[in-house]
Amino acid sequence: MHEMSVIENLVRLLKNVCEKEKATGVVSVQITIHPFSCLDESNLNFMFSCIAGDNPLFKGTKIRVLRNKNLQEPEYIVDNVELEIE
Amino acid sequence: MTLKKIEIGENLFVKNDEIAAENRKVLKEHNIFSINLMGGPGSGKTAILEKLIPQMKKRKISCGVIEGDIAGTFDGERISQLDVPVVQINTGGACHLEAMMIKKGIENLALSEIKLLFVENVGNLVCPAEFKLGVDCNVTVSSITEGEEKPAKYPLMFSISDVVIINKIDLSEVVGFNIDRFTDYAKKLKSGIVIIPMSAKTGENVELFADYIEKRILNNEKN
Numbered sequence: 001m002h003e004m005s006v007i008e009n010l011v012r013l014l015k016n017v018c019e020k021e022k023a024t025g026v027v028s029v030q031i032t033i034h035p036f037s038c039l040d041e042s043n044l045n046f047m048f049s050c051i052a053g054d055n056p057l058f059k060g061t062k063i064r065v066l067r068n069k070n071l072q073e074p075e076y077i078v079d080n081v082e083l084e085i086e
Numbered sequence: 087m088t089l090k091k092i093e094i095g096e097n098l099f100v101k102n103d104e105i106a107a108e109n110r111k112v113l114k115e116h117n118i119f120s121i122n123l124m125g126g127p128g129s130g131k132t133a134i135l136e137k138l139i140p141q142m143k144k145r146k147i148s149c150g151v152i153e154g155d156i157a158g159t160f161d162g163e164r165i166s167q168l169d170v171p172v173v174q175i176n177t178g179g180a181c182h183l184e185a186m187m188i189k190k191g192i193e194n195l196a197l198s199e200i201k202l203l204f205v206e207n208v209g210n211l212v213c214p215a216e217f218k219l220g221v222d223c224n225v226t227v228s229s230i231t232e233g234e235e236k237p238a239k240y241p242l243m244f245s246i247s248d249v250v251i252i253n254k255i256d257l258s259e260v261v262g263f264n265i266d267r268f269t270d271y272a273k274k275l276k277s278g279i280v281i282i283p284m285s286a287k288t289g290e291n292v293e294l295f296a297d298y299i300e301k302r303i304l305n306n307e308k309n
């Protein structure tokens with residue numbers, strides 16, 4: 001239900017990373033969330049492709065969502081990104 | 087063309103959390119105790135405030151309210167009848183309040199006149215739990231008409247709450263509600279959770295919540 005907020009913040013973060021690394025594309029992103037957090041991986045990927053898919057950086061980007069039992073508070077940690085570098 | 091994996095380890099909502107920390111700092115500087123009041127639509131959040139705020143005023147604890155709704159000023163108007171500073175926020179679509187909205191709310195309140203700030207969140211048992219606002223205390227309202235399995239069905243909301251108010255107990259005979267089951271589910275998620283069965287309609291047990299808040303304010307002042 002708050003996939004929009006997640007995607008807005010994710011796009012901003014990924015654009016910064018791409019600029020820093022001079023990347024031409026984002027292949028994948030891994031996000032870790034609280035076990036009770038409400039984020040559906042397939043919904044998120046679908047919405048991401050709808051909202052950000054026009055940007056060549058994000059064509060085909062796959063987002064993986066893992067749940068970490070050790071997180072005490074709701075958090076959305078971007079663990080890593082896989083980039084295409086020319 | 088090469089592939090490169092970069093470790094990030096960054097919280098996506100770092101900006102929200104930074105603003106939440108700023109909110110907390112501003113409220114602390116003004117010696118204001120704050121409560122994030124959450125619960126499903128129609129659970130009785132505004133009705134509880136309508137009974138609670140006059141009680142806090144009697145205890146010489148001045149209140150302020152930030153009202154959050156997707157649309158409309160209904161709740162803000164109800165609270166303004168209590169003659170306390172109130173700001174109505176309309177999210178225009180977001181199903182939860184975020185720290186920036188609270189920052190704007192705080193900027194529109196006369197903080198020197200407030201000792202206790204209520205943030206009434208958007209009616210929703212899901213998303214509000216995910217967004218830090220910078221408050222001292224999380225309270226969730228769950229009415230008996232919503233059933234006793236709510237904590238098990240919405241674990242995040244209850245696991246981050248300091249207090250659960252079981253509202254509408256005046257309807258117990260009509261509705262039927264197994265309070266022991268509800269309590270078990272809630273305590274499994276957070277063993278120290280405080281549970282207050284209440285009726286905002288009749289006013290039953292509202293003073294227990296007022297007692298809890300007063301104690302928290304005193305403890306805050308000691309630290």
